[in-house]
Amino acid sequence: MYDLHAHILPGIDDGPAAIEDSIEIARIAAANGTRAMLATPHRKDVTELSSVERIRDLTAELGCRIREEGIPLSLTLGMENHIDAALPADVAAGKALTMNGSRYILVEMPFFGDIEEHDYVEDALRELQAQRMIPIFAHPERIEAFQRQPELLERYIGMGMLSQLTRGSLLGDWGEEVRNFSIQLLRKGMAHILSSDTHSPRPPRTPELGEAAKVAAQIVGCHEAKAIVFDTPRAILNDEPPSYPSR
Ligand SMILES: [Fe+2]
Numbered sequence: 001m002y003d004l005h006a007h008i009l010p011g012i013d014d015g016p017a018a019i020e021d022s023i024e025i026a027r028i029a030a031a032n033g034t035r036a037m038l039a040t041p042h043r044k045d046v047t048e049l050s051s052v053e054r055i056r057d058l059t060a061e062l063g064c065r066i067r068e069e070g071i072p073l074s075l076t077l078g079m080e081n082h083i084d085a086a087l088p089a090d091v092a093a094g095k096a097l098t099m100n101g102s103r104y105i106l107v108e109m110p111f112f113g114d115i116e117e118h119d120y121v122e123d124a125l126r127e128l129q130a131q132r133m134i135p136i137f138a139h140p141e142r143i144e145a146f147q148r149q150p151e152l153l154e155r156y157i158g159m160g161m162l163s164q165l166t167r168g169s170l171l172g173d174w175g176e177e178v179r180n181f182s183i184q185l186l187r188k189g190m191a192h193i194l195s196s197d198t199h200s201p202r203p204p205r206t207p208e209l210g211e212a213a214k215v216a217a218q219i220v221g222c223h224e225a226k227a228i229v230f231d232t233p234r235a236i237l238n239d240e241p242p243s244y245p246s247r
Contacts, residue, residue: 001209002237004195005106005139007198008025009022012050014045015041023069023071025207028206028208029209035072037207040079040099041079043090076237078098079098080138081096083107083121083124085123104136104236105136107125107138109137109140111142111144125156136162136192137156139197140163141169150185153190163191170182193229
């Protein structure tokens with residue numbers, strides 16, 4: 001499996017504090033069948049408390065430690081980018097990162113409020129697309145604007161954007177409403193990849209994707225479940241056009 005949303009870098013954001021926990025995350029992920037992981041530290045923390053240079057160095061260092069431990073997991077770098085008016089310019093300036101340097105960018109929408117309350121959002125999304133990037137929404141099932149207006153997410157997907165469902169949402173970690181919305185997104189083909197959004201080797205936000213992939217298979221079948229944890233995230237990581245689940 002390919003996990004494209006993971007807070008695995010130590011001491012950067014609300015992920016692990018120590019590198020030992022980062023290695024443990026890698027070990028658990030690999031044992032659970034994940035072969036590639038994209039480190040996605042929060043843009044805000046990197047900008048305010050660290051630097052892009054620092055997270056590049058950390059990714060190289062952690063990748064080296066993972067290899068030395070004999071863990072079969074490759075590690076690459078991206079970022080979880082909260083959306084604001086400065087995001088398109090920050091990407092162009094190299095201060096905000098796409099996924100493994102690809103055309104795909106993980107975008108976190110405001111958690112609360114209707115879209116009308118955040119008038120910069122649509123302009124920023126359009127600017128990203130004008131720069132030939134493909135926004136991928138981080139955990140849309142947890143975003144109030146999408147919960148209230150699923151048709152908004154449907155419209156964005158119709159414009160060529162993608163969506164990333166989170167493991168814990170499908171397993172009920174964020175409550176029944178979020179779980180039911182996750183199922184609805186899967187059934188409608190509005191969840192293109194399934195990722196862990198891991199923050200720790202310890203529950204609830206572990207990197208284990210296997211169980212959630214099985215739940216997804218019960219909902220949409222094995223073919224589509226494979227697409228969201230394997231084919232599509234692999235294509236994204238390799239900067240190829242995504243292979244959408246066929247339906
Ligand atoms: Fe995250």
